[in-house]
Every structure is written in C-alpha cells, then in structure tokens.
Amino acid sequence: MDLTLLAYPFLFLGLYFQVFLLVTFLSTPTRERRERPASIVTPKVAIIVPCWNEQDTIDGTVKSLLALDYPKDKLQIVLVNDGSTDNTQMVMDSYIGNPQITVLHKENGGKHTAINAGIEIAHDAEFVGCLDADSFVAPDALREIVSCFEDPHVAAATPAMSVFEPHTFLERMQHAEYIFGIAARHVLSAVNGIYVTPGPFSFYRMSVIREIGGFRHAHQAEDMEMALRMQRAGYEIENAPRARVYTKVPLTIPKLVKQRTRWTTGFLRNVTIEYRDLVGNPKYGVLGLLVLPLGFVAVIGGVILFVLAIVVVAHDVLKTYFITQGVPLSYTLAPHFSLEGLYLSLSFVTILSFITAIASVAFIIIGKRVSNTPHNLTIGIIGYALVLGFIAPFWLMRSLSDLITGTKRKWR
Amino acid sequence: MPPSKSPVRSLAFRNSILALLITLFIIGSVIYAVNYLDQQRVAQLSALQNQLATDTLSVETQLALLESAPCDDISDTDTLSQEVSTLGGQLSTAESRLGANDAQVIQLKDQYTLLEIRDYLLVKQLETTCHTKPTVALYFYSNVPGSCTDCDRASYALSYLHQANPNLRVYSFDYNLDLGALKTLIAVEKVQPKFPAFVIDGTHTYGFTTIADFETSFPKDFFATSTATSTTATTTKK
Numbered sequence: 001m002d003l004t005l006l007a008y009p010f011l012f013l014g015l016y017f018q019v020f021l022l023v024t025f026l027s028t029p030t031r032e033r034r035e036r037p038a039s040i041v042t043p044k045v046a047i048i049v050p051c052w053n054e055q056d057t058i059d060g061t062v063k064s065l066l067a068l069d070y071p072k073d074k075l076q077i078v079l080v081n082d083g084s085t086d087n088t089q090m091v092m093d094s095y096i097g098n099p100q101i102t103v104l105h106k107e108n109g110g111k112h113t114a115i116n117a118g119i120e121i122a123h124d125a126e127f128v129g130c131l132d133a134d135s136f137v138a139p140d141a142l143r144e145i146v147s148c149f150e151d152p153h154v155a156a157a158t159p160a161m162s163v164f165e166p167h168t169f170l171e172r173m174q175h176a177e178y179i180f181g182i183a184a185r186h187v188l189s190a191v192n193g194i195y196v197t198p199g200p201f202s203f204y205r206m207s208v209i210r211e212i213g214g215f216r217h218a219h220q221a222e223d224m225e226m227a228l229r230m231q232r233a234g235y236e237i238e239n240a241p242r243a244r245v246y247t248k249v250p251l252t253i254p255k256l257v258k259q260r261t262r263w264t265t266g267f268l269r270n271v272t273i274e275y276r277d278l279v280g281n282p283k284y285g286v287l288g289l290l291v292l293p294l295g296f297v298a299v300i301g302g303v304i305l306f307v308l309a310i311v312v313v314a315h316d317v318l319k320t321y322f323i324t325q326g327v328p329l330s331y332t333l334a335p336h337f338s339l340e341g342l343y344l345s346l347s348f349v350t351i352l353s354f355i356t357a358i359a360s361v362a363f364i365i366i367g368k369r370v371s372n373t374p375h376n377l378t379i380g381i382i383g384y385a386l387v388l389g390f391i392a393p394f395w396l397m398r399s400l401s402d403l404i405t406g407t408k409r410k411w412r
Numbered sequence: 413m414p415p416s417k418s419p420v421r422s423l424a425f426r427n428s429i430l431a432l433l434i435t436l437f438i439i440g441s442v443i444y445a446v447n448y449l450d451q452q453r454v455a456q457l458s459a460l461q462n463q464l465a466t467d468t469l470s471v472e473t474q475l476a477l478l479e480s481a482p483c484d485d486i487s488d489t490d491t492l493s494q495e496v497s498t499l500g501g502q503l504s505t506a507e508s509r510l511g512a513n514d515a516q517v518i519q520l521k522d523q524y525t526l527l528e529i530r531d532y533l534l535v536k537q538l539e540t541t542c543h544t545k546p547t548v549a550l551y552f553y554s555n556v557p558g559s560c561t562d563c564d565r566a567s568y569a570l571s572y573l574h575q576a577n578p579n580l581r582v583y584s585f586d587y588n589l590d591l592g593a594l595k596t597l598i599a600v601e602k603v604q605p606k607f608p609a610f611v612i613d614g615t616h617t618y619g620f621t622t623i624a625d626f627e628t629s630f631p632k633d634f635f636a637t638s639t640a641t642s643t644t645a646t647t648t649k650k
Contacts, residue, residue, distance in 0.1 A: 015438065020431035029423055191424040236420070286424040323564050326623035327572045346449060351442050 004349050006308055010301035011352050017294055018359040021187045025366065030190040034241060034370055038140055039147035045203070046076040046122030047129045050114035054133035055087040057248065062095060064136040069143060076125060077101045078118040083108025088133075111199075112215035112222040119206075119214055127203050130223075131245070135200035136164060138244040145203050148238035155208040155235030156227065157243075158185055158194060159201040160371035164246035166380065170256065173383030174249045175375060176364050180384070182241060183367030189239035193286035195295070196224040196267075197237060201245040208235060218274075220409075221266025228275045231287055241370045257395045262409065264399035267295060272403070299396050306393035357385055450509060457516055460502055464523040467496060471530040475537060483542030496531060499524060500584070512555055522591050528583045529593050535581060547580050547634050550611040552587045552603055560607035562620040569623045577635065 024030055047065055051058055058079070065077050077100050079092045095101045102121055106114070115130055122128050127149060131137065141159060148157035160182045163175035188194050197204070202223065212233050218225030227237055250256040271279060271292055279296070281288040324332045361381055368377055402409065503524055507517050538544045551570055553563040570582050585594055587605060603609050606618040610629060617629040627635065 012435070012439070016431055016435045019434045019438070020427060023427045023431050023434065024423070027423060027427060029419070190420075191427065192420045193424075285421055286428070290428065319564075323568045325565070327569060331572050331575065346446065348442055348446050351446065352439070355438060355442070 003308055003312060007305060007349055010297070010305060011349065011356065013294060013297055013301070015352060015356050015359070017290070018356060018363070020290065021184060021363065022359065024187045024190055025183070027190060030187055033186065033190060033239070036147055036240075038143035038242075039150075040143075041146070042071050042074045042143075043126040043146065043149075044074045044076070044124065045070070045127045045129060045142065045146065046078055046118070046125035047131055047201075048078045048080060048115050048118030048122065049131050049133050050080045050082055050111050050118065051084060051088050051092070051133040052082045052108065052111070052114075053084045053086045053088060055084070055091055057134045058088055058091050060136055061131060061133050062101070065131065066098075066100065067139050068137065068141065069139045072100055075100060075142070076122055078121050079103045080114040080118045081105040082111065082114040110217055112217050115222070116214040119209060122206075125206055128206050128209065129201060129203035130199055131201050132199040132247065134164075135161075135245055135247040137201055137246075141201060141240075141243040141245060144240040144243035145201070148240050149203075149205060151236070151238075153236045154205070154238045155230040155233075156197045156202060156204045157238040157240055158189070158197050159243040159245045160186075160239075160241050160367075160373065161198055161200050161245050161247060162371070162373045162375075164248050166249075166375055168251065169379065169383055169387075170251060170253065171249055172375075172377075172380035173388055174256070174380075176377055176380030176384040177388060178249075179367040179371070179373060179377065179380075180360065180364045181367070182371045182373070183363045185239045186241040186367070186370055188286070188291065189237065191286040192231070192236045193291045194237040194239065195227055195231070195287060195291055196221075197227045199223050200247045201243065204230075208233075219266045219269040220262050221270055224266055225270055225274070228270060228278065231284060232275065232278060242372060244371060244373060253391060256391065257398065258409075260392070260395035261398045261402065264299060264395055265402045265409075268299065268399055268403045271296060299400065302393055302396040303400060306389075306396075361385065453506060453509060454516060456502070457506055457520060460499060460506075461520060461523065463499060464520065464527055467499070468523070468527045468530055471527065471534050475530070475534050483538070496527060499527075518589075521586065521589060525585060525589055525591055525594050528585070529597055532581075532583050532597075547577075547613055547631060549580060549582045549630075550597075550601065550603075551582060551584045552598070552607065552609040552611075553584065554587050554605075554607045556588060563608050566608040566610075566620040566626075569620070569626055572623070573627075579634070 049058070049061060049065070054061075062077065062079065065075075068075065079095065079101060081089050081092055081104065083106065089105055092103045092105075096103050104117055104121065106117055118130075119128055127146065129142075129145070137159075145157050145159060148154055162178045162182065163171055166172045166175040185194055204226070208230060212229050215222045216225055230237060250259050275292075278284050278288050279292045284292075320332075364377060364381055364384070367373070401407070503517070503520055506514075506520065510517050512518075532548065532550070535544075535546060535548060539546070549570065551566065553567070554560045567584070570584075574580050574582050585597070587598065587603070587607065587609070601611050601616075603611060603616070604618065608618070608620050610617040612629050613631055615629065617626075620626060
C-alpha cells in the first residue's frame with residue numbers, strides 16, 4: 001500500500017479549512033468587523049493581572065496598562081499575587097497608593113483562583129479582562145476591545161496577540177504563528193467559532209460571568225474552558241483584530257514543547273471530557289461541526305503525518321544507503337538535477353501541500369495587515385513553514401500520551 | 413439573553429458549502445493539472461517513438477555502410493549513443509509515472525530494446541571491422557517483484573562506472589520483456605534467468621555483492637585505460 005494515501009484525508013481537511021477561512025474572510029460580516037471603529041463609549045472595566053513569580057515582567061505589564069487610552073476613573077487594575085516566591089510582591093506593592101490599582105496577595109491556588117479573586121474585587125465593572133503578567137498592551141487596545149461588546153449577545157472578546165519584540169529565530173517563528181492566529185480568530189469570530197479566550201487581554205461581560213460562574217481549573221486551560229462554557233450557554237465570542245497585545249514566548253524548544261503540551265492537553269481533555277457534547281453538534285454551528293472536530297483531527301493528523309514522514313524518510317535513507325554502498329560519496333552527493341526529476345516530483349500530494357502552505361503564508365500576511373502588527377515576518381514565515389512542523393509533533397504526541405495515560409504536568 | 417444566531421448560522425452554512433465547492437474545484441484542478449502533465453509526457457512519448465525509429469534506422473544504415481565505407485568515416489557513434497542514453501532516461505521516467513504495464517510504455521520499451529540491440533551489434537561489427545575496443549556490458553534485470561533484490565544496486569553501480577569510465581558501454585535489458593529479438597539475444601548470449609545478470613566483454617556474471625567485487629568482472633586493463641569513445645547508458649530498471 002502506498003503510504004502517502006494516508007496523507008490525503010488530512011490534506012483535504014487542511015485545505016478545506018483554509019478555504020473556509022479565506023471565504024469567510026472575504027464575507028461582508030468579517031469585513032464589517034475589520035472596519036469597526038474603536039469605541040467612543042467608555043463603560044467601566046476592570047483588568048485583572050494574575051501573577052505567579054513574574055518579578056521581571058510585571059512592572060512593564062502594569063505600565064502598559066496605565067498607558068491605555070481610557071478614562072482613569074473607568075479603568076480599574078487588579079494585581080493578584082498568587083503566592084509568588086520571588087520579588088513579585090515587592091514590585092506589586094510599589095503600586096499601592098495608585099487610585100487605579102488594587103493589589104491583592106493570596107496563597108498559591110492556581111491561575112483560575114487568582115482571576116476569580118480579582119473578579120470579586122472588580123464587582124462593579126461592566127466588563128472584566130485578564131492580562132498575563134508577561135504581556136503588554138498597545139494604548140488603543142482597550143477601546144478596540146470594548147467596541148466588540150455592542151451586541152448584547154457577545155459575552156467575550158479576544159485581542160490580536162503577537163510576540164513581544166521577537167529577536168531570536170524561535171521567537172520570530174512563534175510570531176508568525178501568532179499572526180496566523182490573529183487572522184484565524186478574526187475570521188472565526190464572524191461565524192462564532194472561537195473556542196479559546198487567551199490569557200493576554202481577553203475580556204468578558206461581567207453579567208455573563210455572574211450567570212455561568214467564574215473560572216475553573218479546567219486541566220490548566222481555564223481560558224479555553226471559559227470560552228467553551230460561554231459557547232455552550234449560547235453566547236457569542238468576538239474578536240478585535242486591532243487590539244494589539246504583545247506577549248513573551250518560550251525561548252527554548254523544550255520550554256515551547258512544555259507550553260504547547262499544556263495547551264494541547266487542556267484542549268483534548270476539555271473537548272473529550274467536559275465539552276464532548278459540543279463536538280459534532282450542529283447546535284453549536286461552525287464551532288461544533290468544524291473547529292472542534294478539526295482541532296482534534298489536527299492533533300491526530302499531525303502525529304500520523306509526522307510518523308509517516310519519519311517512516312518514508314527512514315526507508316528512503318536506508319534504501320539509498322543500501323543502493324549506494326561502495327560507490328564514492330563524490331558521485332552520490334553530486335547534484336543530479338534533471339527536468340525528468342522535477343517532473344516526477346510534481347505529484348498530487350506535493351502540489352496540494354504547496355497550495356496549502358501558500359494559503360497559510362497568505363493568512364499570516366492577512367493577519368499582519370489586519371492587525372497592523374509591527375516587525376518583519378520573513379524569517380518567521382520561513383521558520384513557521386519549514387521548522388515548526390518538525391517541533392509540533394513532539395507536543396502533539398506528548399499531549400496524546402498524557403490524555404491516554406492521565407498524566408498531569410506542572411504549569412512550568 | 414441568548415440565543416440569536418441566525419445570521420451567523422446562515423453565513424457559516426453558506427461559507428462551508430462554498431468552501432467545499434472551492435476545495436473540490438482546487439483538488440479537481442490539481443488532478444487535472446497532474447493528468448495534463450502526464451498527457452503532455454505521453455505526447456512527448458510519441459516524439460520519443462519517432463526518435464527511436466529514426467535512431468534505429470540510423471544504426472541500420474551505419475551497419476549497411478560499414479560493408480563499403482572506410483572505418484574512419486563510420487566509427488563516430490558518440491552523438492547517437494548520447495541520444496540513446498537520453499531516450500533511456502525519458503523512457504525510465506515514463507515507466508515510473510505511467511507504470512511498467514502501460515501499453516505505450518511497453519511498446520516504447522520494445523523499440524528501445526531493439527535500438528539497443530542494434531547499437532550493440534553495430535559496436536560488435538565496428539570491433540571486428542575497424543578494430544575498435546570499447547568495453548561492453550550487457551545488463552539483464554527483472555521487474556518481477558522479489559526476483560531481483562540487488563538490481564537497484566547493480567543499476568546504480570553501472571551508472572557510476574559509466575560516468576567514471578566513458579569507455580564503458582552499458583546496455584540494459586528487461587529480461588522478461590516479450591520481444592523476439594531480446595529472446596534471441598538472451599539465447600545467443602546464453603544468459604540464465606538469475607538476476608542481476610551481466611555479460612561483460614563476453615564473460616558471464618550473476619548477482620551483485622559489492623562494487624569492488626563487481627569491478628573484478630571487468631577486463632584487467634579497463635580501469636587503467638578509460639579513454640573516451642562512446643557510451644550508451646540506460647537505467648530503465650524500475
């Protein structure tokens with residue numbers, strides 16, 4: 001059996017999803033979202049910053065919040081120290097006395113408990129947002145976010161998240177990936193297909209939180225669980241594509257794999273356990289019929305395609321070694337380019353893979369344009385296209401393994 | 413408050429159907445493009461067929477001329493041999509793409525094999541009449557699954573030796589090809605159905621272990637005196 005046949009269904013689904021995103025991007029409701037102006041009304045909002053050992057970044061995070069273009073009397077900032085063991089408490093305490101800021105120290109109980117404690121304090125806010133203490137916001141981000149809540153059915157709004165000052169190759173690669181995420185979330189918001197409200201600068205309607213309850217542990221994916229709970233309750237989740245927030249990302253591959261394993265395992269556990277009823281359920285529209293099933297398929301497909309690639313490459317390497325044994329390397333390694341070889345490489349799989357890759361790159365460019373996110377993307381796109389695919393299978397396999405074996409991992 | 417999702421639902425439904433149609437269109441276009449390329453290749457095979465016919469006639473003519481013309485005027489077969497080598501590469505590609513059982517591929521392979529045999533006869537005739545001394549390797553392989561596990565290695569080694577020693581002429585034959593002339597050649601050369609099989613300057617060798625071992629099948633002075641004459645390299649082994 002030709003092993004490449006196994007790739008066909010995944011290629012089809014991957015292409016279909018990209019085309020769906022593109023078609024929806026060009027639809028009028030999505031265009032209207034892009035053109036939506038920043039809010040001129042200024043309802044009372046609270047921003048909770050849950051912290052655990054964030055002594056190096058919390059100061060920058062708070063400063064970016066204080067620089068937000070928003071009336072000071074309408075913006076409350078709640079810093080919650082979730083039992084940090086470093087100097088986070090000291091940095092936080094330096095803000096005591098600022099009328100906009102409330103500082104709370106509590107015993108360590110997990111991120112969801114820190115956010116809930118902040119919500120308790122910000123009880124009179126109309127909207128409540130979170131900002132991870134390693135993230136920084138653009139001054140106009142809050143007005144962009146608030147404009148999403150004009151429709152009373154909207155329970156939450158997500159920002160345009162990208163990487164804070166990407167310098168290294170790994171950071172640039174993740175930056176390109178995040179920009180793709182901006183485009184995807186922007187498009188999916190038009191069909192209410194968003195399944196996660198990321199920690200950096202997602203906002204929630206306080207009345208909805210009161211109705212459906214606060215944050216839960218949710219397999220270390222409290223932001224995803226909250227989004228799914230809102231979707232289950234019939235609410236909509238919006239996106240503000242120009243509400244720029246910059247976050248710090250893992251600087252080494254092991255840390256990246258650890259972070260993504262946490263995200264992916266959280267997704268798999270929530271979707272296969274508590275929110276199983278949403279998957280494949282027409283009641284939840286694109287989320288139930290497309291986004292969640294494809295998210296699951298992407299995990300399985302990523303692993304299968306990776307294993308397939310390993311098998312094919314290993315087979316080819318061994319075969320080449322077997323065939324070329326004894327022949328001088330100078331002959332074997334010399335380029336034997338021919339038009340015949342080029343012609344042979346133009347197969348159904350290679351052409352379709354190329355089209356899918358081009359569509360991904362197009363979406364990264366769209367994401368950058370829509371959000372006006374700074375920083376050059378060339379190196380990031382190269383990394384995204386050529387390197388990330390070799391790293392991702394490791395967290396996908398690890399997540400699947402954790403799901404099957406019930407393994408629990410620490411946050412950091 | 414909820415729900416009020418009808419506009420969202422209708423947009424999602426419309427776009428999912430539209431996306432499905434576009435995806436199917438893209439996939440259909442890719443299939444069409446790949447098929448079109450194959451068709452173009454098949455069209456080129458017709459040209460290949462004509463080329464093979466012309467080359468075969470050319471070899472025949474040279475054989476006929478050899479009876480009356482001086483050796484100096486006839487022995488330049490380099491250009492023709494290079495063409496034969498190129499044709500072999502194209503045929504190999506066609507075989508990879510269209511399959512060894514494709515009717516047109518089999519027909520071309522028959523013609524190509526005939527051309528090879530005639531070129532081989534011409535070389536032998538030149539050797540007798542004009543006292544040229546190229547080293548000739550007849551290589552017989554089998555495409556029957558499991559019948560020749562070392563044929564890929566043998567093909568690769570021959571390609572290397574041909575590249576390293578332009579004095580070497582290699583003629584590759586699919587042993588199982590249903591072609592009278594080939595069967596006659598096999599009978600004349602007394603080649604047994606053990607693969608890979610080689611007839612190098614009249615000496616029979618079967619099997620392939622290492623390239624060093626294989627090199628011992630060649631005349632002792634071959635690797636010392638590899639002056640360029642003409643070559644025919646074919647790698648139609650699948």
